[in-house]
Amino acid sequence: MKLSKTLIKRILLLCIIVIAVFSLLLVLNFDFKNLIKTQSSFASLPTNTNIVLQKDKNIFGLPVLLKIPAINVNTPFEYVGLTSDGAMDVPKGPADVGWFNLGPRPGENGSAVVAGHSGWKNGVSAAFDNLYKLKKGDKIYVEDRKGTITTFIVRESRKYNPSADASNVFISNDGKSHLNLITCTGIWNKIWKSHSQRLVVFADKEI
Numbered sequence: 001m002k003l004s005k006t007l008i009k010r011i012l013l014l015c016i017i018v019i020a021v022f023s024l025l026l027v028l029n030f031d032f033k034n035l036i037k038t039q040s041s042f043a044s045l046p047t048n049t050n051i052v053l054q055k056d057k058n059i060f061g062l063p064v065l066l067k068i069p070a071i072n073v074n075t076p077f078e079y080v081g082l083t084s085d086g087a088m089d090v091p092k093g094p095a096d097v098g099w100f101n102l103g104p105r106p107g108e109n110g111s112a113v114v115a116g117h118s119g120w121k122n123g124v125s126a127a128f129d130n131l132y133k134l135k136k137g138d139k140i141y142v143e144d145r146k147g148t149i150t151t152f153i154v155r156e157s158r159k160y161n162p163s164a165d166a167s168n169v170f171i172s173n174d175g176k177s178h179l180n181l182i183t184c185t186g187i188w189n190k191i192w193k194s195h196s197q198r199l200v201v202f203a204d205k206e207i
Contacts, residue, residue, distance in 0.1 A: 060106065080099065098116070100114070106144070162197075180201065
């Protein structure tokens with residue numbers, strides 16, 4: 001029994017669609033595993049992009065200015081995503097801070113993450129040089145493009161080794177709004193061109 005040309009074309013088209021869908025699933029699965037691997041290694045500023053969509057999405061405008069009076073920080077935001085290695089990117093220069101724009105905006109439910117440099121070369125001042133000085137109760141202010149200022153209160157600070165699991169920096173499931181600040185600390189490794197630890201300041205939105 002011979003198949004009609006129309007039927008053959010339909011079968012071929014169906015095969016192409018199935019192969020395309022299968023290939024897409026393989027790619028997505030690979031990317032997911034790569035992110036998890038990078039997150040567990042904490043090689044740079046790792047993250048996990050399994051961000052749950054929030055009901056209050058876009059109520060808060062994009063962040064434009066970070067203010068931390070206790071350590072004299074008053075600096076603009078850059079918007080950063082992921083590096084080719086699947087780690088959170090960092091701001092280009094020492095003066096700015098970088099908001100991880102694949103996660104919640106500051107003020108939205110979940111953990112908004114901000115990275116900044118410290119210990120910049122040649123003694124140049126960096127935004128988070130004094131981040132280690134923040135203590136529980138200190139206030140952090142984020143101004144967005146709408147002119148809204150959201151206040152966060154420091155809860156605690158932690159240091160992470162390169163091999164540490166950093167999932168709690170990027171993910172929270174308590175239905176509240178958090179702001180987590182990251183910078184490098186510890187001993188500088190000339191070979192790896194990286195510091196030995198990461199300092200993370202955890203802050204909660206003021207109610």
